[in-house]
Amino acid sequence: MPFKSKCKKSVGEVMAIGRCFEEALQKALRMLNIGVDGLVANTNNGDNHNNLEQDIKQPTPERVFTMARALEQGVKIATIHQWSKIDPWFLHKIENIAAISREIKKAKKPRYDLVLKAKQQGFADKQIGNLLNCSALKIKKFRQKQNILPLTKQIDTLAAEYPAKTNYLYLTYNGIEDDIKYNSAKNNRAKKIMVLGSGPYCIGSSVEFDWCCVNTARTLRKMGYKTILINCNPETVSTDYDESDKLYFEELTVERVIDIYQKEKPLGVIVSMGGQIPNNLSLKLAKAGVKILGTKAKDIDRAENRHKFSQLLDELNIEQPLWQECSDLTKARDFANKVGYPILVRPSYVLSGAAMSVVFQETDLENYLKKAAQINTEHPVVITKFITGAKEIELDAVARKGVLLNYVITEHIENAGVHSGDATIVMPAHKLYVATLRQIKNVARQLANKLNITGPFNIQFLAKNNKIKVIECNLRAARTMPFISKVSKVNLIALAAKAIVGQKVKPIDFNFVLDYVAVKAPQFSFARLAGADPILNVEMSSTGEVACFGDTLEEAYLKSLLATGFRIPQKNILLSLGGIKNQSKFLDSAKKLCQMGYQLYATPGTSRFLNENNAPNKTLQKISASAPPNIKEFLEQGKIDLVINISDEEFSEKIPDDYYLRRKAVDFEVPLFTNLQAAELFVAAISTLKMNDLTIKSWKEYK
Structure with missing residues (x-):
């Protein structure tokens, strides 16, 4: 578990609005899209915390949940304050949530006063259902029967001096009436469409999806539609007040989207612009009677559900890697032995390749399958033959x-x-x-x-x-x-x-x-993630991207690298190429670097291969070796300008020296390549272009 520290690690944020701290906190936790229903009473209760004191003293992302669990178990607020140094005011608020949780559990069935109090403190229907061992739908029906319904409030931009009149809205159970009129003749005549936003930025979901939401809203407004945007990310353009007719700063959850849908009565909801978060809601929303605009929810499910999609491809005679739905470990082993390793483990309904893994041997299969099954328990895991060199x-x-x-x-x-x-x-x-x-x-x-x-x-x-x-x-x-x-x-x-x-x-x-070429390149944040292995695989790691234009592929690629902060090497390049296949493929590029005047350094195995094939270099001992000259020493002293570390895919995560090399390169801000094709293109680019050759044109000049 990563510790919070003075070095920023987060890549996104949410903003929750409520009329009390408890309500806003629970909303915010749901907005994070980390699989929790709120602060307490979660469907997945997570790991057991055997050492509450240690877990609370350490500032990790899980600490707020650990504190709530400690309060539920009777640990005193003063004790938690002593362990965490968090202001008691916040701890009392967390205790309020824990107290309601205990009350509902004791009640054993829904009660008007408890359900109202829980909703006012930010509890979702699912949380209350978890505490009473019943479904969220049962709690919803009870609420509606008892007239416990959310109210719409405008965000006060005038510090309560005058009544606020804004299109910034949020829902709460703390109030008497709505701030806006839903049943006016003008409101009922309007052609309204709801667009679900992309939620918080995270690895896999960033401003690209917000761009899609904003362009959708702008296009619809030009066509005469009233647009209603739902999002919870304060960093986005979609949450600017003038990008939509109504902006709900709210959770992207089934419960909340239905609440807004029932109030607004729009023509329908667009789920296809905000990335995976709204896409994942489509089936449940459709089953609840929400009209999904565009591709139907059942067809979205046919594509997102790995098993259904693989069956569809078979029906259409469209080629795909050999596959099988994974129901147990024995069948997975039999399939892997039949098609041969490596195989790819693929969960359904996920973004950025979450829990997707390439498995090279049977000993790793069980761990990867468990990880994939945990990431989405509602949908099947499919395993496919992984095709190398494609x-x-x-x-x-x-x-x-x-x-x-x-x-x-x-x-x-x-x-x-x-x-x-x-x-x-x-x-x-x-x-x-x-x-x-x-x-x-x-x-x-x-x-x-x-x-x-x-x-x-x-x-x-x-x-x-x-x-x-x-x-x-x-x-x-x-x-x-x-x-x-x-x-x-x-x-x-x-x-x-x-x-x-x-x-x-x-x-x-x-x-x-x-007449031009464009290249989109990734931006990584490995320098801020201490200990993370900066190697690329089937699970996404980048936190941003750049795009550049050029007259040739090499020019566009070089520009895009420079745009990410990459530095062109001046003198010394270190090569560590795992396996004869990688060494042979990179040989021509290594010779080009020699011809350009670069001094090549190499790990012992790579050095021998290069010397045998007329590519002069100097040997550096691996980090684990104590003998000089050593890679660690050269990196620490700033003697290496670029590291090219290409590992065999099968062993990339299992060779400590390769990991230490990659990590040291990042820690000492030395540019790093870990992919053979990218490294080859880079060498081709710097061998044909100089910095003065890079053209500077406006976007409009590329026609």
């Missing part, structure tokens, strides 16, 4: 009633095995055969038709030996949408918004022959 390709598209309107194809620099959010993406695709492009378009047409897609969608492919296989299909806007819209000069989200509300949109043929 290129990864993405298609982003818009469809209306199953007909493809527009699409863009991009390719990854890195081979498959690197999460798409961490990959370096090139547009237009550079190394794809015409036959491959044709296959991709045909698959997109088939899936758009079969899933009756209306709105944005994204398909990820593997390509090897001119054959493609589908990895996954997301029936929502992907994080690449802002990038491809800017590069193609066609706002695909505006197109999708029009399609979703039923406007007839003519298909637009995108010209794949551009």
